[in-house]
Amino acid sequence: MNTKKLINTALNGLDTIGYRLDQYGVTDRLNRHNLAAFIMLEQKHLEGEWDSFQARYDRRRSQVDGLLTAIETRTAPLIRPLVSRVNQFRGVASS
Numbered sequence: 304m305n306t307k308k309l310i311n312t313a314l315n316g317l318d319t320i321g322y323r324l325d326q327y328g329v330t331d332r333l334n335r336h337n338l339a340a341f342i343m344l345e346q347k348h349l350e351g352e353w354d355s356f357q358a359r360y361d362r363r364r365s366q367v368d369g370l371l372t373a374i375e376t377r378t379a380p381l382i383r384p385l386v387s388r389v390n391q392f393r394g395v396a397s398s
Contacts, residue, residue, distance in 0.1 A: 314335045321333035 317338060318334055321330075324330050324333055
């Protein structure tokens, strides 16, 4: 059975269920059009959630990068004399 025939069979079954429920007065909102609209809505919702996650991730990564840069710039003047002193004791020429 090919995919198109299977999908059509499923959609026809959905329409039949929606028609029967409508006859009993249960609902008139179960049909292929509402199902397609619901799926598209959920797809857009998931895309929005993914974009939100990406934005939060990028923001945190930027904060960490900024923190590391600040630490490097503040500690470099403190560490440089220590490294040169250690290199003197080891006999390595300082640059």
